[in-house]
Amino acid sequence: MIGRLNHLAIAVPDLEAAADQYRNALGAKVGEPQDEPDHGVTVVFIELPNTKIELLYPLGENSPITSFLEKNPAGGMHHVCYEVDDIIQARDHLVETGARVLGNGEPKIGAHGKPVLFLHPRDFNGCLVELEQV
Numbered sequence: 001m002i003g004r005l006n007h008l009a010i011a012v013p014d015l016e017a018a019a020d021q022y023r024n025a026l027g028a029k030v031g032e033p034q035d036e037p038d039h040g041v042t043v044v045f046i047e048l049p050n051t052k053i054e055l056l057y058p059l060g061e062n063s064p065i066t067s068f069l070e071k072n073p074a075g076g077m078h079h080v081c082y083e084v085d086d087i088i089q090a091r092d093h094l095v096e097t098g099a100r101v102l103g104n105g106e107p108k109i110g111a112h113g114k115p116v117l118f119l120h121p122r123d124f125n126g127c128l129v130e131l132e133q134v
C-alpha cells in the first residue's frame, strides 16, 4: 500500500543553524522556511536525490514540536512520511488493522498542498508515521 519515502522529518532547536548546516556543511539544496500555522510548525525542506528532509521548528503556542524539543533538547528524528495513492482508503484499512489516526481522523492539507494524516507512534514501533496522498 505505501509507496515512496516522501520525507524524513527532524525537529530542530535552531532552524537557521540547522538549515545552514545542511546547506554549507552537508552541501544540500535547502529551501526557504515556510510557516504552517495549521500544523504549528515552521518547516524547511531539503531536497536530496532520492527523498527530502523536513526540518521542523515550533510555530505558535500549541506546537507539537515544543514538547518534543523539551524531551529532546538537541533535536531528533520526528516522523517518517510515506506516500499513498488514496489516503482515505489507506486510513480505513489501517483503522481496520487497529492503528490509531491522530487528531479527528480526517486528512489535513500538508506542507506540499496535499492531504496528510498522522498515525500514532505507539502503533508503529515508536515512530510517528505521516501518510501523504500524492
Ligand code: CO
Binding pocket: 007, 009, 054, 079, 081, 130
Ligand atoms: Co512531514
